[in-house]
Amino acid sequence: MIILFGVKKKNFTYNAYASRYCEKCGRDTKHYLFLQKRAFSIFFIPLIPLGTKKYMVCAECKNVVPVKEFPRKEDIEVVKTPERKN
Amino acid sequence: MKGNWYMYLLILAIISVPFASATEIHGNFKETGTISSDWFETFHLNMTESGKVLDVKITTDKNVDFYLLTKTQYYDEFLNVTSISFSYEDARENARDYEWRGNGDYYLVVDNMNYSSTGAKCQGPVNYTIVVKLENKGIYDDIVDNIGYVLCGSVIIVAIATGSWLYKKPKLEEVLKK
Numbered sequence: 001m002i003i004l005f006g007v008k009k010k011n012f013t014y015n016a017y018a019s020r021y022c023e024k025c026g027r028d029t030k031h032y033l034f035l036q037k038r039a040f041s042i043f044f045i046p047l048i049p050l051g052t053k054k055y056m057v058c059a060e061c062k063n064v065v066p067v068k069e070f071p072r073k074e075d076i077e078v079v080k081t082p083e084r085k086n
Numbered sequence: 087m088k089g090n091w092y093m094y095l096l097i098l099a100i101i102s103v104p105f106a107s108a109t110e111i112h113g114n115f116k117e118t119g120t121i122s123s124d125w126f127e128t129f130h131l132n133m134t135e136s137g138k139v140l141d142v143k144i145t146t147d148k149n150v151d152f153y154l155l156t157k158t159q160y161y162d163e164f165l166n167v168t169s170i171s172f173s174y175e176d177a178r179e180n181a182r183d184y185e186w187r188g189n190g191d192y193y194l195v196v197d198n199m200n201y202s203s204t205g206a207k208c209q210g211p212v213n214y215t216i217v218v219k220l221e222n223k224g225i226y227d228d229i230v231d232n233i234g235y236v237l238c239g240s241v242i243i244v245a246i247a248t249g250s251w252l253y254k255k256p257k258l259e260e261v262l263k264k
Contacts (some may be wrong), residue, residue: 008252033261045249046245047248049248049252052256054261070261070263071262
């Protein structure tokens with residue numbers, strides 16, 4: 001019997017930007033907030049939540065930087081445009 | 087007399103069929119006895135109470151065939167030696183436990199005949215001990231009976247819960263640093 005298992009990931013992006021130094025660009029750029037949820041799945045059915053990972057993505061070069069926490073509400077800029085599709 | 091030859095044949099046929107006397111079992115039962123060569127012993131169990139578990143243990147000093155049969159199997163197939171739908175090869179043991187759930191008439195047969203070509207061969211008289219216990223279903227028996235449904239249900243519930251968590255986008259305020 002073959003058992004198909006793996007980790008199912010679901011990505012969420014927010015129209016919220018924070019200014020941050022980008023190591024790839026070498027300057028302060030806007031980074032948008034990127035959230036990834038992960039769950040252990042068997043036969044493509046998610047069964048065990050594995051947690052959430054937070055990233056900040058450079059809006060210029062798309063460099064992805066994992067972060068422990070997102071900035072505070074005061075430090076971000078929310079853009080009132082339709083949210084990015086995942 | 088001359089015209090009744092078929093009657094004699096019929097009587098002879100009836101006599102040649104082993105007499106089917108069954109020992110009635112009601113509740114817990116224990117018996118020790120001997121089965122002659124080319125003979126069998128039948129124990130009739132009428133299961134009327136739902137939720138009971140039948141635990142049968144038979145010990146013999148020689149190999150015999152055991153059958154746990156329904157009423158139809160016993161009368162139509164075993165006694166009339168017609169086509170056999172029940173399993174007999176696997177029941178060739180010196181001791182065996184049965185666990186039976188459900189209502190109806192059941193016939194436990196200890197067979198010391200050469201009834202089937204592949205079953206136990208008669209090796210002379212057989213001493214047997216039969217112990218029957220009628221027990222109430224345990225607390226977890228229903229769960230064990232339906233373990234497949236319980237597992238499927240659990241998986242579905244867990245999958246729905248995990249799927250809801252996985253695909254629900256948290257609000258921005260929830261993910262920001264406090």
